[in-house]
Amino acid sequence: xxxxxRLTGDRPxxxxxxxxADSPLAIRxxxxxxxxxxxxxxxxxxxxxxxxxxxxxxxxxxxxxLLKAALGIERPVSGTVTCWGKPLARQLARIAYVPQRxxxxxxxxxxxxxxxxxxxxxxxxxxxxxxxxxxxxxxxxLSRVGMQDLADRQIGQLSGGQxxxxxxxxxxxxxxxxxxxxxxxxxxDAATEKAIIGVLKSLKSEGxxxxxxxHDLSTVAEYFDRVFLMNTRAIAEGPVATAFTADxxxxxxxxRLASTLPGLSNGTPHAE
Amino acid sequence: xxxxxxxxxxxxxxxxxxxxxxxxxxxxxFLLLRRQALIGDAISHVVLPxxxxxxLLTGAVATWPMMLGAGGAAxxxxxxxxxxxxxxxxxxxxxxxxxxxxxxxxxxxxxELSDTSSVHLDVQHALYGNLESLIWLxxxxxxxxxxxxxxxxxxxxxxxxxxxxxxxATLTAILWRPLKLSTxxxxxxxxxxLPVRGIGLILVVMAAIAAVAAFDAVGSIIxxxxxxxPPAAARLMTNRLERQIWWSVGFATLSALLGYVLAxxxxxxxxxxxxxxxxxxxxxxxxxxxxxxxxxGPCRTRS
Numbered sequence: 246x247x248x249x250x251r252l253t254g255d256r257p258x259x260x261x262x263x264x265x266a267d268s269p270l271a272i273r274x275x276x277x278x279x280x281x282x283x284x285x286x287x288x289x290x291x292x293x294x295x296x297x298x299x300x301x302x303x304x305x306x307x308x309x310x311l312l313k314a315a316l317g318i319e320r321p322v323s324g325t326v327t328c329w330g331k332p333l334a335r336q337l338a339r340i341a342y343v344p345q346r347x348x349x350x351x352x353x354x355x356x357x358x359x360x361x362x363x364x365x366x367x368x369x370x371x372x373x374x375x376x377x378x379x380x381x382x383x384x385x386x387l388s389r390v391g392m393q394d395l396a397d398r399q400i401g402q403l404s405g406g407q408x409x410x411x412x413x414x415x416x417x418x419x420x421x422x423x424x425x426x427x428x429x430x431x432x433x434d435a436a437t438e439k440a441i442i443g444v445l446k447s448l449k450s451e452g453x454x455x456x457x458x459x460h461d462l463s464t465v466a467e468y469f470d471r472v473f474l475m476n477t478r479a480i481a482e483g484p485v486a487t488a489f490t491a492d493x494x495x496x497x498x499x500x501r502l503a504s505t506l507p508g509l510s511n512g513t514p515h516a517e
Numbered sequence: 518x519x520x521x522x523x524x525x526x527x528x529x530x531x532x533x534x535x536x537x538x539x540x541x542x543x544x545x546x547f548l549l550l551r552r553q554a555l556i557g558d559a560i561s562h563v564v565l566p567x568x569x570x571x572x573l574l575t576g577a578v579a580t581w582p583m584m585l586g587a588g589g590a591a592x593x594x595x596x597x598x599x600x601x602x603x604x605x606x607x608x609x610x611x612x613x614x615x616x617x618x619x620x621x622x623x624x625x626x627x628x629e630l631s632d633t634s635s636v637h638l639d640v641q642h643a644l645y646g647n648l649e650s651l652i653w654l655x656x657x658x659x660x661x662x663x664x665x666x667x668x669x670x671x672x673x674x675x676x677x678x679x680x681x682x683x684x685x686a687t688l689t690a691i692l693w694r695p696l697k698l699s700t701x702x703x704x705x706x707x708x709x710x711l712p713v714r715g716i717g718l719i720l721v722v723m724a725a726i727a728a729v730a731a732f733d734a735v736g737s738i739i740x741x742x743x744x745x746x747p748p749a750a751a752r753l754m755t756n757r758l759e760r761q762i763w764w765s766v767g768f769a770t771l772s773a774l775l776g777y778v779l780a781x782x783x784x785x786x787x788x789x790x791x792x793x794x795x796x797x798x799x800x801x802x803x804x805x806x807x808x809x810x811x812x813x814g815p816c817r818t819r820s
Binding site: 313316317318334337340341342344348349350353354355356359360363366367369370371372399401415 | 550691692693694695697698700701702704705707708709710752755756757758760761816
C-alpha cells in the first residue's frame with residue numbers, strides 16, 4: 246500500500262503545500278533538544294490561514310516544545326519560523342499565546358481582570374495608564390468566556406477551568422490573527438470545554454487562525470478542520486479526513502493506541 | 518526622647534535604617550514571587566570578600582572602592598550561582614546556598630590572613646553594621662534641619678541611601694508591568710517580545726545595589742531580613758501585587774523605626790543599662806511582624 250510505504254519512510258504525509266506568504270505559521274527544519282536529547286527533530290510544517298488545526302501526538306512527542314520554539318520561548322538548535330512570510334520577531338503583535346495552565350504560579354497576587362489586562366500590554370506599554378476603555382475591553386473579553394462575574398477574584402481562587410478561561414480571555418484581549426494554545430482543554434470541566442471551543446470557533450469564523458496542542462483524540466474531528474500529527478518528527482499534516490487516519494495514528498503512536506479509538510479502521514478516515 | 522539629643526543621635530540612624538529597609542523590601546517583593554528570595558541573602562554575604570579584596574587592593578577603608586568591590590563580588594556570585602545551577606544541574610536554592618557560604622567563608626579567611634587590625638573592618642561590623650554610630654553632631658536641635666551648614670555634616674550614608682532608594686523605586690515604577698508580567702508568566706512575556714532575561718538581570722542588579730548600599734550603612738542582618746520578611750508578611754495581607762508592595766513598604770518602615778526605638782530605649786525602660794544592637798532588633802521586629810501576619814493575615818489560605 247502506497248500510504249504505508251510513505252509512512253515507514255522519513256517523509257511525512259502532506260498535501261499540496263500552502264503558499265508560504267499566506268501561512269500564519271510556517272516551520273522549516275525545526276530541531277529542539279533538551280540536554281542533548283532531541284525533543285523535536287527537523288520538523289517542517291505549514292499551517293493554513295483561517296483554519297483550526299490540532300497538534301496531536303503521544304506524550305513526550307514534543308508538541309508543546311514545538312509550539313514554544315515556534316514562538317521563540319524555547320531556543321531551537323536549528324530551523325526557521327516565518328509568519329505570513331516574515332520572520333516571527335516582526336509578527337509577534339499579530340500572535341496570541343495561551344500557555345499550559347500548569348506553567349504559571351496561580352498563587353500570584355493578582356485578579357482575573359489584571360491577567361486579562363496583561364493582554365493589552367502592547368497598547369499600554371510601560372507607563373500609559375489603564376483607562377476605563379481598557380477595563381471595558383478586558384471585561385468584554387471576560388464576558389466572552391463567561392467569566393465577567395469573577396473579574397475581581399484572585400486567580401488562585403478560581404477553578405482549573407475558570408483559570409483556563411482567564412488565559413483565553415487574555416489572548417482575546419490581544420486581538421491577534423493567530424491563536425496558539427497549549428492544551429486548552431487539559432483538566433477542565435465540561436462547561437469550560439464548551440465555552441472554549443465556542444470561542445475558538447467564533448475566532449475562526451472571524452477569519453483568524455487557531456492552532457492548539459490537543460490530547461483528546463475523540464474530539465479531534467468534532468473540533469478541528471486540520472491536524473498535524475507528530476512524534477518528535479512530523480508524521481502527517483492535512484484535513485482531518487486524510488491526515489487523521491488509523492495509519493497516521495499508528496505511525497504517530499507507535500501502535501500503542503489503535504484499539505482504543507472508536508470509529509477508526511485501517512486506512513479509513515475518521516467518521517464525523 | 519524627642520529633644521536635641523534625638524535629632525543628633527537617633528534621627529539619622531532611624532532615617533537611614535528606614536531608607537535601607539524600604540530599598541531592600543521593594544525588589545524583595547519580586548524576588549519572593551520568583552522564588553529567588555535567597556538572592557538577597559547571597560548578595561549580602563558575598564559583599565564581605567568583595568570589600569576585603571577592595572581594601573587589600575587600595576589599602577584604605579574608603580567608601581567607593583569598597584562599594585565597587587562589593588558590587589563586583591555580587592556580580593561574581595550571581596554568575597557563579599548560574600554556573601553551578603546550569604553546569605551542575607543543581608536546583609537554584611542549593612546553588613545560591615553553596616556559592617554564598619563559600620564566598621563568605623573565603624572572605625573571613627581573607628580577612629584573617631590580611632593585616633586589617635589597624636582599621637575598622639571585621640566580621641562583626643559586616644554582620645551588624647554600625648547603625649548606632651551614624652550620628653549627626655551638628656544636629657543640635659530640630660532647627661538644624663533647616664540649617665544648610667549643619668545639613669552638610671549629615672552622615673554621608675543618609676544621602677547615599679536616599680539616592681539608592683530613589684533609584685530602586687524609580688526603576689520599580691518604570692518597569693512595573695514588565696516585572697509583573699515576566700514574574701507571573703515568563704512564556705507569555707516572551708511572546709510579547711519582552712526581554713525576559715534582561716528584566717530578571719535588572720531585578721538582580723537592583724537588589725545588589727540596594728544590598729551593597731544598605732550593607733555599608735546597616736550591615737547584612739538587616740539586608741537579609743528586609744529582602745524577605747516585609748514582602749512575605751505583605752503577601753499574607755493582600756491578594757494584589759500593587760497593595761502587597763505598599764504593605765511591604767509599611768512593614769519595612771515599621772520594622773526599622775520600632776526596632777531602633779526598642780533597641781535604644783527598650784532596655785532602659787526595662788531597667789537595663791545598655792542598649793542592644795539596633796540591627797538585631799530591627800531584623801527581629803520584622804520577623805515578629807511576619808509571624809503575626811502568618812497567624813492573623815487575611816490572605817493566608819492557598820489553593
